[in-house]
Amino acid sequence: MPWTVDEQLALSATQAVAAIQSGRLAAADYMGTLLARAAALSSLNALTTLDLPGALAAARRIDALPASAKAQLALAGLPVVVKDNINTAGLQTSAGTPALEGFVPSTNAPSVQRLIDAGAIVLGKANMHELAFGITSTNFATHAGPVRNPYDPSLIPGGSSGGTAVAIAARIAPAGLGTDTGGSTRIPAALTGTAGFRPSVGNGGAERRYHDPDAVVPISHTRDTVGPMARTVADLALLDGVITSAGALPALALSGLRIGLPAPLWDGLERQVDDVARAALVRLEAAGVVFVPVAMSELEQLNAMVGGPVAIHEARADVLAWLVANHAPVSTVAELAARIASPDVRAIYDSVLADALGAQYAAALNHWRPRLQQYMAATFAAERLDALLFPTTRLTAVPIDDVSGSSTVSIDGAPPIDTMEAFLRNTDPASTSGIPGLSLPAGMSASGLPVGLELDGPLGSDRRLLAIGVAFEQCLGGLPAPVL
Template sequence: MTDQLSRRDLLTSSAAIAVSAALPSLARVTPAAAQTIPSSASEIAAAVRAKKITAMELTKAAIARAEQLKDLNIFIFLNKDGAVATAAEIDESRGDGALAGLPVVIKDNINTADMPTTGGTPALEKAQPKQNAPSMQKLFKAGAIIIGKTNLHELAFGITSTNLAPFAGPVKNPYDKSRIAGGSSGGTAVAIATGIVTCGLGTDTGGSTRIPAALTGTVGLRPSVGNGGAQRRYNDTNMVVPISHTRDTVGPMGRTVADVALLDSVITGSPLAGAEPLRGKRFGAPAALWGGLDRELEAVMKAARQKLESAGAVFVDADIAGLFEQNAKVSFPVALHEPIADFPAWLETSEIRDITLADIAAKIASPDVKGAFGAITADAFGAAYQDAITVQRPALQKMYDDYFRDNKVDAILFPTTIAPAPLIDTVKGSGEMSINGGPPVPVFDTMIRNTDPGSNAGIPGLSLFAGMTAGGLPVGLEIDGPVGSDVKLLALGLSIEAILGNAPPPKI
């Protein structure tokens, strides 16, 4: 079976499509059913439960596809033996969960008890936590098959996924291999975009599910974080290689909004989101988030807005004055101070012995990440932290609360990034780019501009496909809502996606 699969042409938008269409053992499946089986994560699981396809067939197809696409540097650890063993168990006795037999991937900073959790950094290359992170465990209990751990920007400290650790390498965008996949959850995004899986888990601190989703034509959710406690939708405290306990969250990613909604429902136990009609729905369109755009990306976003307006959506052109200035008072003081305490807490909870924060910092391979950790170990933002967390962050949250209330908007809608994917920089890991032929600007600051403020405010955000540029690169559209509006965002996302469609598969 493995040799047969590795020889077949699996270059479709889903490895499962290739399996259902090509394997002789599936000859009993009608052509119509073959096209229906892999159209969504829920239908794949339903097909496994109905014995129209086996978990083993899906798993071997996903592994073969992953091996075929090694040059994209999608995986740090491919879980061949473990995935096959789980598939066999599901086919024999466990095929009754919401995700029965569904291949998924997990970002390699999320704790897994039977696979290493490296964070994509040399000091943790052999790190083995003792427990699964709760969000990952819920997928597993629902019958998901973990195909492997995906590559990421080293230690998740960046948005390009240009990981320069020797065992990782830069994640490449399947729409143009010379360009970044976005980050830090780039490996998960590319595994989805190339059809290895339909969905999986990433993490998001300042845009790390949404930016790679935007740049690869996929979907990424940053769940509500709020002020923690009951406002935090996913609770994986000390079970993910950390940046900031205030900002970090696991987030589901998928080929479609329905795939993401399914994972969210499994993780939270909440009802599955259903589409919410757009007619009469009010979307804020702040000038701050719509300004300074790459011309090709702007054309895609304007066309998307026109389509949504034709469907009855109402756009409210009200700005959020001072948004970026207020965000700057929160962002680095929180993200570059909290790791000082959060890393030791993660190491202790994970029972990873004889490794310290200093050890991790000393062995970092990517120059951009090493620079960030220089600021962390020197506690460069220590003096600003208390003001950031007790004064400036609440002020930022109030700006959003006031905006939603005063403008009576259901959500804010804007371009996820202000430019399509820039070129990979294998020297620094995150270098410079130009917008519309202008002067060089930092890739990190530029690409995170629109996603970072909502992250710091703790509100949920969903990035989905808006369209393709004239140059053939995907563009992402994001909708943000008040804390706790995650299901509503998914419901609106389902309706937006029905109008705008899904990305065409990459030609790889």
């Protein structure tokens, strides 16, 4: 019996692959449904490029394979979206900025190539906060535009990987890739009711889980990483397993897990976020999770000494290296910056070009970051914690700022604070210290908006952290799809 459109749109990535591998669903039919969905929902500005002929041709090639060959492909026929700062051969990689509009790399980023080798098909490139330097995905470039939250198009979806999150939440694609420097997979996941993963980075080298050198328009080689995004944590584990050749997730039960609740990251929350998060704690505790309050009184101060100086100082050299390595249409960071369209990003690049935090960089990287890493590791060890848990963001999605892109927000009537600072507070420590972080849906707020919970784990605990996330997901359940 033919699949209805609604049945196809409801499929998770894991379910879609199983249906295509078994022959119950034609990859070309599924792709056609999603491409039509993308066209119908173009006003969300989730995508900067839609590869209609290429994606359909690739899906037909999957359908033409014998059943035995399809069974060998872990992602057979799976449509994915890829953030527009990740290199894709034959498709634009513009990082949402005018100077790179229309630029097409010659090769795929390694993480993209591994998905393709496993049978995935790139449906299109996902919109983003310009040059990834923001958390709203309000982009002023004419070829991009502001990404809109499918639960309320007047609101931000979070960023910088907002387009990937919106495409997944709006059922344009079941999964995709984003990037994460300070929270850019996890923040939009939280605000759109989806799941986002930041893999371990550590100090680079063998500690770095995903290796995509010179294949992502960067901010900071110390902090940047590609990360999978999907509607379920199980789907994140599927993509992560393909990218890293990891085996099955470890068997894990909720009962007896020791989960730390870091006090600074539960403070100053929007009331409706706090309500949803604490209701989730009640359900998880009833399932046997042991919650351990941890003071972590030095966390915010240590993180503040690292984050800005590393990102602002490294951006200039790292972006230049990408421009040169990829034979980009502009050859200097100054040329790139001169054409930035978004006011908030232009202001940040003024600091980048002036190396405004350069004097703080050496201490940030060589003193404060190791101290933060040691502090995090000691917390996990001393309390025998499997993970830390807290709301991914302090507040739900806020209205789109079509003047500056990211100005200030007020939490429950408190004095206004910087929007980026407000949304980054909880996600940034994992990024700065290089440990893995995972956001999954916690529930819906009283105003009908998604709320996310973040799990952070010790360095290198990625597969176990994903297994914990799957167990939490099974306890908490998913969120209703947006009405579009």
